[in-house]
Amino acid sequence: MKKLGLIINPIAGMGGSVGLKGTDHVVEEAIRRGAQPRAGERVKAALTKLIEIRDQITVYTYPGDMGGELAKSLDFPTVLLTAAGTDAVDADSGYTAAGHTDAADTIELAKKLLEEQVDLLLFAGGDGTARDIYEAVELKVPCVGIPAGVKIHSPVYAKNPQAAGRLALMWLTGKVQKTEELEVLDIDEERYRREELSTRLYGYLLVPKEKTLTQNRKAPTPVSETASIEAIAYDIIEAMEPETCYLIGAGTTTRGIMHLLGLKNTLIGVDLICGKKLVAADLYGDTILSYIKGRRTKLIVTVTGGQGYLFGRGNQQLTPDVIKEIGKENIIILATKAKLAALGGRPLLVDTYDEACNLSLCGYYRAVTGYGEYTMCRVTID
Amino acid sequence: MKRIDRSEKVRVHFHQAKWDEPIIYELSTPGERGILVGAPDEEIAGQTKGVDALPEGMKRNTKLNLPELSQSRVLRHYARLAQQTLGADVNIEIGQGTCTVKYSPKVNEQLSALIREYHPLQDADTVQGMLEIFHETDKYMSEISGMDHFTFQPGGGSQGILTMASVMRAYFKDKGEDRDEIITTIYSHPSDAAAPAVAGFKIVYLQPDEKTGVPDLEQLKAAAGPKTAGYIVANPEDTGVYNSHVKEFVDYIHSIGGLCGYDQANANGLLGVTRARDAGFDMCFFNLHKTFSTPHGCGGPACGATGVQKDLVQYLPAPIVDYDGEKYFLNYDICSNPCAVGKVREWYGVAPVVLKAYCWIRSMGPDGLYQVAKTAVLNNNYMFKKLMELPEVTAYYEDGNNQRIEQARYSLETMEKETGISTLDIQRRMMDFGMHYWTSHHPFYLPEPMTLEPTETPSKKDIDEYIETLKYVFKEAHENPDIIKTAPHRSVTHQVDESGMDDPARWATTWKMYLKKYSD
Numbered sequence: 001m002k003k004l005g006l007i008i009n010p011i012a013g014m015g016g017s018v019g020l021k022g023t024d025h026v027v028e029e030a031i032r033r034g035a036q037p038r039a040g041e042r043v044k045a046a047l048t049k050l051i052e053i054r055d056q057i058t059v060y061t062y063p064g065d066m067g068g069e070l071a072k073s074l075d076f077p078t079v080l081l082t083a084a085g086t087d088a089v090d091a092d093s094g095y096t097a098a099g100h101t102d103a104a105d106t107i108e109l110a111k112k113l114l115e116e117q118v119d120l121l122l123f124a125g126g127d128g129t130a131r132d133i134y135e136a137v138e139l140k141v142p143c144v145g146i147p148a149g150v151k152i153h154s155p156v157y158a159k160n161p162q163a164a165g166r167l168a169l170m171w172l173t174g175k176v177q178k179t180e181e182l183e184v185l186d187i188d189e190e191r192y193r194r195e196e197l198s199t200r201l202y203g204y205l206l207v208p209k210e211k212t213l214t215q216n217r218k219a220p221t222p223v224s225e226t227a228s229i230e231a232i233a234y235d236i237i238e239a240m241e242p243e244t245c246y247l248i249g250a251g252t253t254t255r256g257i258m259h260l261l262g263l264k265n266t267l268i269g270v271d272l273i274c275g276k277k278l279v280a281a282d283l284y285g286d287t288i289l290s291y292i293k294g295r296r297t298k299l300i301v302t303v304t305g306g307q308g309y310l311f312g313r314g315n316q317q318l319t320p321d322v323i324k325e326i327g328k329e330n331i332i333i334l335a336t337k338a339k340l341a342a343l344g345g346r347p348l349l350v351d352t353y354d355e356a357c358n359l360s361l362c363g364y365y366r367a368v369t370g371y372g373e374y375t376m377c378r379v380t381i382d
Numbered sequence: 383m384k385r386i387d388r389s390e391k392v393r394v395h396f397h398q399a400k401w402d403e404p405i406i407y408e409l410s411t412p413g414e415r416g417i418l419v420g421a422p423d424e425e426i427a428g429q430t431k432g433v434d435a436l437p438e439g440m441k442r443n444t445k446l447n448l449p450e451l452s453q454s455r456v457l458r459h460y461a462r463l464a465q466q467t468l469g470a471d472v473n474i475e476i477g478q479g480t481c482t483v484k485y486s487p488k489v490n491e492q493l494s495a496l497i498r499e500y501h502p503l504q505d506a507d508t509v510q511g512m513l514e515i516f517h518e519t520d521k522y523m524s525e526i527s528g529m530d531h532f533t534f535q536p537g538g539g540s541q542g543i544l545t546m547a548s549v550m551r552a553y554f555k556d557k558g559e560d561r562d563e564i565i566t567t568i569y570s571h572p573s574d575a576a577a578p579a580v581a582g583f584k585i586v587y588l589q590p591d592e593k594t595g596v597p598d599l600e601q602l603k604a605a606a607g608p609k610t611a612g613y614i615v616a617n618p619e620d621t622g623v624y625n626s627h628v629k630e631f632v633d634y635i636h637s638i639g640g641l642c643g644y645d646q647a648n649a650n651g652l653l654g655v656t657r658a659r660d661a662g663f664d665m666c667f668f669n670l671h672k673t674f675s676t677p678h679g680c681g682g683p684a685c686g687a688t689g690v691q692k693d694l695v696q697y698l699p700a701p702i703v704d705y706d707g708e709k710y711f712l713n714y715d716i717c718s719n720p721c722a723v724g725k726v727r728e729w730y731g732v733a734p735v736v737l738k739a740y741c742w743i744r745s746m747g748p749d750g751l752y753q754v755a756k757t758a759v760l761n762n763n764y765m766f767k768k769l770m771e772l773p774e775v776t777a778y779y780e781d782g783n784n785q786r787i788e789q790a791r792y793s794l795e796t797m798e799k800e801t802g803i804s805t806l807d808i809q810r811r812m813m814d815f816g817m818h819y820w821t822s823h824h825p826f827y828l829p830e831p832m833t834l835e836p837t838e839t840p841s842k843k844d845i846d847e848y849i850e851t852l853k854y855v856f857k858e859a860h861e862n863p864d865i866i867k868t869a870p871h872r873s874v875t876h877q878v879d880e881s882g883m884d885d886p887a888r889w890a891t892t893w894k895m896y897l898k899k900y901s902d
Contacts, residue, residue, distance in 0.1 A: 375584065
């Protein structure tokens with residue numbers, strides 16, 4: 001019987017859909033803006049892959065929305081550990097609820113799972129969660145991350161929940177036996193305040209080694225790319241139509257356009273321009289829709305670092321509804337050739353919360369990679 | 383006297399000459415002369431106005447600043463610089479990947495010297511022999527490629543590609559079609575994109591499939607459209623992988639009205655095996671120094687011989703050397719379409735280069751050319767197999783078929799992860815053994831790339847020595863990485879500061895600019 005440790009950060013990802021750049025410390029604001037818990041759906045997609053070995057594993061977790069509730073709902077044999085400050089173990093009522101757990105709970109549970117000597121720790125969250133897991137277990141137990149947070153730069157996370165489930169399955173059934181140490185990354189707060197998007201290394205986790213299923217380290221754009229970014233910006237600006245609105249997505253590559261136009265830019269947010277003038281800054285979800293409804297709009301997005309994500313990582317402001325309103329034909333992808341090269345020919349990925357939207361985005365695109373220079377990119381969901 | 387110890391397979395005692403030679407301007411002494419030119423005889427002086435004959439606007443306002451040196455000092459200066467190069471005649475020429483220069487027989491150099499007094503403005507009747515060589519070389523290359531006529535005007539590979547792009551532009555201008563896009567692939571030579579961009583085209587790159595290493599047809603269909611003027615690619619690409627479906631690509635481009643150009647700069651693995659025209663291409667070019675044994679380096683004279691199918695001859699740069707049954711002549715009429723490319727370079731080609739290529743083709747014969755391809759492919763695949771046995775070396779795009787053509791791109795990512803030694807470090811260290819080593823064009827699409835191309839020139843012993851040297855350096859990566867990190871130690875220069883490469887403010891490409899920017 002294998003022991004599977006499960007940790008869900010139930011508030012992970014809530015900030016993204018309402019224009020917050022994370023959920024840590026701002027969960028109440030996210031709820032006020034109408035955010036719904038998302039992590040559960042993601043974990044369910046991953047755990048579904050393990051149903052075929054349900055009788056060979058036991059899930060160890062906390063009760064409630066940190067894991068117990070979901071594990072039980074899928075009929076996994078479950079051992080509920082006792083959380084600090086609680087006497088009773090009650091999976092039905094649960095001691096936690098959205099907004100009531102924090103980093104300390106994650107760390108505490110991870111330590112307990114280590115004591116229980118679980119064979120694999122499956123956790124769901126974002127970069128903040130990965131940092132908490134690292135703090136608790138370091139390299140002492142193999143881990144697989146289910147991407148559920150707003151910021152996901154760390155390659156300890158699988159490409160998507162299904163891939164995380166498959167990797168866990170392969171590890172627990174012995175089909176994958178090697179591990180590798182992968183980075184726990186998060187945005188470098190100090191440099192971010194200086195408007196530089198840079199990831200910082202916080203540590204390493206031990207991850208089952210299956211190259212096609214985990215993410216590459218998200219590589220910040222190196223300084224020597226400056227000229228490429230400017231060339232791309234010239235191409236975009238030259239083709240701009242006066243009456244069309246342009247949504248400028250997050251990232252340093254898209255920022256090049258705003259710099260060249262002399263406009264203020266939100267580095268990890270979405271800005272709207274029209275007639276080469278700023279209309280609104282740092283928009284999200286429904287607010288974007290209210291601006292663009294019925295207006296010809298093009299969406300300019302870039303690929304995130306070494307991961308190759310077009311949607312669903314760091315730009316959750318661009319909700320499926322926004323993407324559908326704009327239409328696939330009006331999406332303009334920017335990427336420096338070095339950034340595409342770092343993908344080694346792998347396709348670009350989309351991972352919004354809407355499966356139909358993901359599917360509709362698949363296919364070939366002509367990414368702008370220089371002035372008068374384009375590179376064909378294939379977009380897929382995994 | 384004792385027996386010389388030759389047990390060491392690697393040249394661990396190699397050391398490049400290092401002369402600390404100043405720049406020639408720094409050697410200058412005012413008034414020092416190599417030749418004292420006497421004044422003209424009175425009779426001659428009386429018949430010319432000298433510099434006064436020049437229009438005022440063409441005369442210099444300031445004295446020409448040339449270094450002033452004696453003959454012996456000039457000779458010594460350049461002899462020293464020559465010793466500081468690692469040329470094709472002294473190193474085992476394998477490691478320039480995609481740019482490796484094959485052996486160029488010295489007898490061809492001597493033959494080419496026979497025409498050095500010729501001038502391109504000479505009356506055609508006085509240079510019939512050289513014109514015949516141009517014409518015959520045109521015919522040989524047409525036979526090798528399947529094209530109908532070649533121009534030798536382009537002065538190198540990139541100019542050959544520029545000529546192909548210019549022919550495409552001329553063709554569509556003539557047809558009155560507005561097409562401004564060229565499709566190429568990521569692993570084709572960067573000039574396949576850069577030269578058409580110079581000709582005013584937009585560039586659309588195809589990316590390789592992650593398993594096969596070449597794009598699939600669906601991607602081409604997504605990229606091509608009514609604005610597509612043409613498709614210009616190398617095949618095999620820089621990875622050594624050959625796109626065996628290229629004819630389907632060519633057919634598709636033709637179906638939407640576009641033209642296709644084949645970058646055959648390096649056709650070492652294809653001579654006598656495949657022909658560009660048989661795959662449907664409308665045009666191609668050969669780098670005579672890569673395929674036809676005409677040495678070229680440091681921007682010296684080269685030729686990107688460019689051939690086209692018969693419908694496109696009218697757009698080629700004029701003139702073409704032709705034969706009317708009695709004598710050879712410069713045919714301007716054959717390229718007289720009003721939209722034709724015009725000149726891409728002065729005259730009609732670098733005659734000594736064409737002559738050397740002609741001599742080489744004649745000395746090889748058709749069977750010899752085919753043998754070149756077979757040997758080049760054999761050499762490369764022998765090397766590929768031997769290198770793939772090393773734990774430090776991997777390769778992408780095997781997909782059940784690891785056959786490469788005449789070159790291969792490897793990856794040292796495993797070694798880099800284990801030792802921290804990168805392919806760039808290896809490149810510097812190989813200089814310490816008198817070997818070239820090449821990584822890849824930028825950006826690196828494959829991690830830690832190593833690109834090697836043996837050509838047909840090296841023997842098995844040569845290849846084995848190159849592999850032994852690589853093994854020696856890989857061993858150092860595990861046991862003594864510091865010596866690699868700090869390399870080169872026995873080369874002309876130590877580590878070069880590349881920090882100013884992206885900064886034009888720090889460039890000094892002339893002596894005048896150097897003085898301006900770096901004087902105290």
